[in-house]
Amino acid sequence: MSHAPNPDLRSPRVHRSTLDAALELAVRDGYVNVTVEAIAAAAQVGKQTIYRWWPNKAAVLLEALNDRTGPASQVPDTGDITADLTAALQGVMELLSTDLGTIWRGLIGDAQRDPRLAEDIRRTFLEPRMLYWEQRLGSAIAEGLLRADVPPRTVVELLFGPVYYRLLLETDPLDPEHAAARVDYLLNGLKA
Amino acid sequence: MSHAPNPDLRSPRVHRSTLDAALELAVRDGYVNVTVEAIAAAAQVGKQTIYRWWPNKAAVLLEALNDRTGPASQVPDTGDITADLTAALQGVMELLSTDLGTIWRGLIGDAQRDPRLAEDIRRTFLEPRMLYWEQRLGSAIAEGLLRADVPPRTVVELLFGPVYYRLLLETDPLDPEHAAARVDYLLNGLKA
Amino acid sequence: MSHAPNPDLRSPRVHRSTLDAALELAVRDGYVNVTVEAIAAAAQVGKQTIYRWWPNKAAVLLEALNDRTGPASQVPDTGDITADLTAALQGVMELLSTDLGTIWRGLIGDAQRDPRLAEDIRRTFLEPRMLYWEQRLGSAIAEGLLRADVPPRTVVELLFGPVYYRLLLETDPLDPEHAAARVDYLLNGLKA
Amino acid sequence: MSHAPNPDLRSPRVHRSTLDAALELAVRDGYVNVTVEAIAAAAQVGKQTIYRWWPNKAAVLLEALNDRTGPASQVPDTGDITADLTAALQGVMELLSTDLGTIWRGLIGDAQRDPRLAEDIRRTFLEPRMLYWEQRLGSAIAEGLLRADVPPRTVVELLFGPVYYRLLLETDPLDPEHAAARVDYLLNGLKA
DNA sequence: GCTTAAGCGAGACGGTACGTCAAGTCTTCAC
DNA sequence: GTGAAGACTTGACGTACCGTCTCGCTTAAGC
The missing domain is CATH 1.10.10.60 (Homeodomain-like)
Known part of the structure; x- marks a missing residue:
C-alpha cells in the first residue's frame, strides 16, 4: 500500500x-x-x-558514515605502490581508531543479521575501495613489480583482513604506526 | 537479589x-x-x-560451538611449519563454510554490541588458537626458518585476518582449496 | 496563518x-x-x-449524507397525526437500514469524541427534524388530540429514541414493519 | 504464535x-x-x-465500568412495576449524568467501529439489564397489569431508548427528575 | 493581454498512538 | 534448592493515519 x-x-x-x-x-x-x-x-x-x-x-x-568519510581512495597515486599501500593502510587504521570505527563495528555487527545491510556495506563502501586497490595492484603486476600469480584481490584481503580482524575481534588495538612494517612483511615475504 | x-x-x-x-x-x-x-x-x-x-x-x-568444535589445534605438529599452517588455514576455512560458520558470524556480530561476549569469544576460542600458532611460529623463528623481525602474532593475523574478512564481509566465498597458495604468498612475499 | x-x-x-x-x-x-x-x-x-x-x-x-438524504420531513402533512408519525418512523427506520444507516452510525460514533461534529449533526440533521415534529405535535395538542401535559419534544424522543437505541446498540435489527404498532403503544399507553 | x-x-x-x-x-x-x-x-x-x-x-x-457499576438491577422488586420502572429509569439517568456517563458515551462511540466491543457491551451490560426488565414486564403482563400485545422488549426500548438518545446525541441534558413523568406517559398513553 | 492572487493536485512532513516482539526478571508450584 | 512453566516490566520496533506544509500548475479578476 x-x-x-x-x-x-x-x-x-x-x-x-x-x-x-x-x-x-x-x-x-x-x-x-x-x-x-x-x-x-x-x-x-x-x-x-x-x-x-x-x-x-x-x-x-x-x-551518514559514507557521507562523512567521503568517497574512496583519499590516497593520491604517487606511483610508488609500497608507499601508497602503506598510506592507505595507515589511513584506514587511523579512521577505524576514531569514534567512526566504533560505529563501523556496530554496522558490520548488524550486517551479520541483515543481509541487505551487508550488501549495502559492500556496495557503497568496501567494493569501491577494494576495486581501486585491485587496479593499482594490477598495474604494479603489469609493470612487473609484483608476482604475477597473486590475485590482486587476495593482496587486498591480506592488507585489510588483519585490520578488520583487530577491529572486530579486538585481540589487539589497531596500530597505524606499524602500517609500513605490515606492508613490508607482505611484499617481502616472511621467510628468513 | x-x-x-x-x-x-x-x-x-x-x-x-x-x-x-x-x-x-x-x-x-x-x-x-x-x-x-x-x-x-x-x-x-x-x-x-x-x-x-x-x-x-x-x-x-x-x-555449544566450543563444545562441538572441540579444543584448539586439531592439526598435528609435523615439524613442517608451511604444511601445518596450510592444514590449519584450510581446516578453519572448511569449518567456517559449514552451518557452524553461520552461527559463528552471528556470534561475532553480537559481540560488536556485547563486550562480555567479545571477551568470552577471545578467551575461549581465539586466544588458545592464536597462542598455539604463535608458539609454533616462535619455534620456527628460533630455528631460523622465518624472519626474526616479524612478530608471530602479526603472522597469525595475516593468516586468519583475511578468512574472517571474507566470513564477515562476504566479499567472496571462503576458498579452502587455495589455502596452500595463501600460505605461499605470505611466506615468500609478493615482490616479483 | x-x-x-x-x-x-x-x-x-x-x-x-x-x-x-x-x-x-x-x-x-x-x-x-x-x-x-x-x-x-x-x-x-x-x-x-x-x-x-x-x-x-x-x-x-x-x-454527503445530508446532501443525499435531502431536507427534513419528506412526509406530507395529511392532517392525521397518527398516520404521519407512523410514516415518519417507518421512513427513518428504512433509511437507517440501508448503507447510509451504517455511515450514520459511524458519524454518531465519532461525534462522541468530537463535540464540533456532534453540534453539526444536531444542527444540520436532528434539530430540523425534531422541530418539525414538535410543531406537528404542538398542533395536535392544540387541537385537543393529545395530552396537553406531555412536552412534544419528549414525544419525539419516545418515538425516535428506540430507533437510535437499536441502531447504535444493535440489540435487535430495525423493524420498519412495526412502526405502526410502536406509534400505537405510544399514543394509547401500555396499561391494560 | x-x-x-x-x-x-x-x-x-x-x-x-x-x-x-x-x-x-x-x-x-x-x-x-x-x-x-x-x-x-x-x-x-x-x-x-x-x-x-x-x-x-x-x-x-x-x-472497569462494569466492575464499578456492579451487577445489573440495583433496584429492588417492590411489586409496584410503575414505581420500580421509575426508580430504574432515574437510576440510569443519574448514573449516566456522572463521569461514568461520559466514559460510557466513549465506549458506545468506539463500538460503532468495533463490532467485538459492541458485542461485549451488549453481552456484559445491556442484555442482563434488558433481560431483567423484560421478565418483570412479562410478569406484569401475566398479572394483567399491562397490555398483553406489547412485547416487553419494546417497552424496555421505549424506556431506555430516549435516555441513550439524549446521552449520545446531546439534544438535551438528562433529566432524572422527570423519570416518573416519562413512565407515566408510557404507561398511560399520550392520547387526550 | 498581463499580472497576480487564489484554488488546486500532489505528496512529503512532524506527530501520536498503535499493536507486536524479544529480552531478561520474578513468581508459583512440583519434586 | 533445582527446575518447568509462564506471567511480568521494559523498551524499541515498524505502521497507520492525522492534519499541516510546500511546491508548481491553472484559472479567474483587475488593471
Missing part, C-alpha cells in the same frame, strides 16, 4: 539533519544505544519520515 | 539438552531467529534455568 | 466529487476504513483541498 | 490496578485522551501485559 516516495521532493533539510543527528548520537551514546526514535527526535524529524527513506537505523548510519 | 547458583547441583541433563537444542535451532532457523524462549522450549527446560547458567543466547551458542 | 478560503472561488467540481467519492468509499469500505487520503485520491482532489473546506472526514460524510 | 495466557496465573494486582488506573485516567483526561500506554504507565504495568488480557483500551474501560 505504501507508495514509493518521490526522491525529487525529498527535503534536503530532513536528509542532512537526519544524517547529522544519527552520527552525533552514535558517537555520543554508542551505536547500540541509538534508536530510530532518538534520531528522529534529535533531528527534529518525524519517525515515519526516516522510515520513508531508510529501512532502519543501520542504513541511516551507513549513509 | 539473585544468589549465584551452586554449580555442584547443576543438572547435566539440562546442560546437555540446552547446548544441543541451541545448536540445532541455530542451524535450522538461523542464528538471528533463535530466542532463549525457543531454546528453552526445545530443550524442555525452563527459561529461567537457562538464564541461571548463561547470560544470554549468545553465551549458550558460544559454549 | 491560514486565511479563510473564499467560498466564491470554490470549485463546484471539487465539492461534488468529494461528496460523491466519500459516500461511495464509505459504502464500499465501511465508515471506519475511509480516510481523508482515500477520499482525496478517489475524488481526484488534493488532500489539502478537502481540509480547506471541511475539518475532517466526518464533516465530509455528514454533508 | 502467541499462546493464550493462563487465567489462573493472572496477577490480581495487575488486574486491579489496570482497571483502577484506566477509570481514573478516563475520568481525569476524558475517554478520548486515554491511551493504553498511559494506562500501563499509571497502573505500573507493562503495556504488553494489558494487551495480554484485553484487546484494547475500550475493553479495559468496559470491564
Whole structure:
C-alpha cells in the first residue's frame, strides 16, 4: 500500500539533519544505544519520515558514515605502490581508531543479521575501495613489480583482513604506526 | 537479589539438552531467529534455568560451538611449519563454510554490541588458537626458518585476518582449496 | 496563518466529487476504513483541498449524507397525526437500514469524541427534524388530540429514541414493519 | 504464535490496578485522551501485559465500568412495576449524568467501529439489564397489569431508548427528575 | 493581454498512538 | 534448592493515519 516516495521532493533539510543527528548520537551514546526514535527526535524529524527513506537505523548510519568519510581512495597515486599501500593502510587504521570505527563495528555487527545491510556495506563502501586497490595492484603486476600469480584481490584481503580482524575481534588495538612494517612483511615475504 | 547458583547441583541433563537444542535451532532457523524462549522450549527446560547458567543466547551458542568444535589445534605438529599452517588455514576455512560458520558470524556480530561476549569469544576460542600458532611460529623463528623481525602474532593475523574478512564481509566465498597458495604468498612475499 | 478560503472561488467540481467519492468509499469500505487520503485520491482532489473546506472526514460524510438524504420531513402533512408519525418512523427506520444507516452510525460514533461534529449533526440533521415534529405535535395538542401535559419534544424522543437505541446498540435489527404498532403503544399507553 | 495466557496465573494486582488506573485516567483526561500506554504507565504495568488480557483500551474501560457499576438491577422488586420502572429509569439517568456517563458515551462511540466491543457491551451490560426488565414486564403482563400485545422488549426500548438518545446525541441534558413523568406517559398513553 | 492572487493536485512532513516482539526478571508450584 | 512453566516490566520496533506544509500548475479578476 505504501507508495514509493518521490526522491525529487525529498527535503534536503530532513536528509542532512537526519544524517547529522544519527552520527552525533552514535558517537555520543554508542551505536547500540541509538534508536530510530532518538534520531528522529534529535533531528527534529518525524519517525515515519526516516522510515520513508531508510529501512532502519543501520542504513541511516551507513549513509551518514559514507557521507562523512567521503568517497574512496583519499590516497593520491604517487606511483610508488609500497608507499601508497602503506598510506592507505595507515589511513584506514587511523579512521577505524576514531569514534567512526566504533560505529563501523556496530554496522558490520548488524550486517551479520541483515543481509541487505551487508550488501549495502559492500556496495557503497568496501567494493569501491577494494576495486581501486585491485587496479593499482594490477598495474604494479603489469609493470612487473609484483608476482604475477597473486590475485590482486587476495593482496587486498591480506592488507585489510588483519585490520578488520583487530577491529572486530579486538585481540589487539589497531596500530597505524606499524602500517609500513605490515606492508613490508607482505611484499617481502616472511621467510628468513 | 539473585544468589549465584551452586554449580555442584547443576543438572547435566539440562546442560546437555540446552547446548544441543541451541545448536540445532541455530542451524535450522538461523542464528538471528533463535530466542532463549525457543531454546528453552526445545530443550524442555525452563527459561529461567537457562538464564541461571548463561547470560544470554549468545553465551549458550558460544559454549555449544566450543563444545562441538572441540579444543584448539586439531592439526598435528609435523615439524613442517608451511604444511601445518596450510592444514590449519584450510581446516578453519572448511569449518567456517559449514552451518557452524553461520552461527559463528552471528556470534561475532553480537559481540560488536556485547563486550562480555567479545571477551568470552577471545578467551575461549581465539586466544588458545592464536597462542598455539604463535608458539609454533616462535619455534620456527628460533630455528631460523622465518624472519626474526616479524612478530608471530602479526603472522597469525595475516593468516586468519583475511578468512574472517571474507566470513564477515562476504566479499567472496571462503576458498579452502587455495589455502596452500595463501600460505605461499605470505611466506615468500609478493615482490616479483 | 491560514486565511479563510473564499467560498466564491470554490470549485463546484471539487465539492461534488468529494461528496460523491466519500459516500461511495464509505459504502464500499465501511465508515471506519475511509480516510481523508482515500477520499482525496478517489475524488481526484488534493488532500489539502478537502481540509480547506471541511475539518475532517466526518464533516465530509455528514454533508454527503445530508446532501443525499435531502431536507427534513419528506412526509406530507395529511392532517392525521397518527398516520404521519407512523410514516415518519417507518421512513427513518428504512433509511437507517440501508448503507447510509451504517455511515450514520459511524458519524454518531465519532461525534462522541468530537463535540464540533456532534453540534453539526444536531444542527444540520436532528434539530430540523425534531422541530418539525414538535410543531406537528404542538398542533395536535392544540387541537385537543393529545395530552396537553406531555412536552412534544419528549414525544419525539419516545418515538425516535428506540430507533437510535437499536441502531447504535444493535440489540435487535430495525423493524420498519412495526412502526405502526410502536406509534400505537405510544399514543394509547401500555396499561391494560 | 502467541499462546493464550493462563487465567489462573493472572496477577490480581495487575488486574486491579489496570482497571483502577484506566477509570481514573478516563475520568481525569476524558475517554478520548486515554491511551493504553498511559494506562500501563499509571497502573505500573507493562503495556504488553494489558494487551495480554484485553484487546484494547475500550475493553479495559468496559470491564472497569462494569466492575464499578456492579451487577445489573440495583433496584429492588417492590411489586409496584410503575414505581420500580421509575426508580430504574432515574437510576440510569443519574448514573449516566456522572463521569461514568461520559466514559460510557466513549465506549458506545468506539463500538460503532468495533463490532467485538459492541458485542461485549451488549453481552456484559445491556442484555442482563434488558433481560431483567423484560421478565418483570412479562410478569406484569401475566398479572394483567399491562397490555398483553406489547412485547416487553419494546417497552424496555421505549424506556431506555430516549435516555441513550439524549446521552449520545446531546439534544438535551438528562433529566432524572422527570423519570416518573416519562413512565407515566408510557404507561398511560399520550392520547387526550 | 498581463499580472497576480487564489484554488488546486500532489505528496512529503512532524506527530501520536498503535499493536507486536524479544529480552531478561520474578513468581508459583512440583519434586 | 533445582527446575518447568509462564506471567511480568521494559523498551524499541515498524505502521497507520492525522492534519499541516510546500511546491508548481491553472484559472479567474483587475488593471
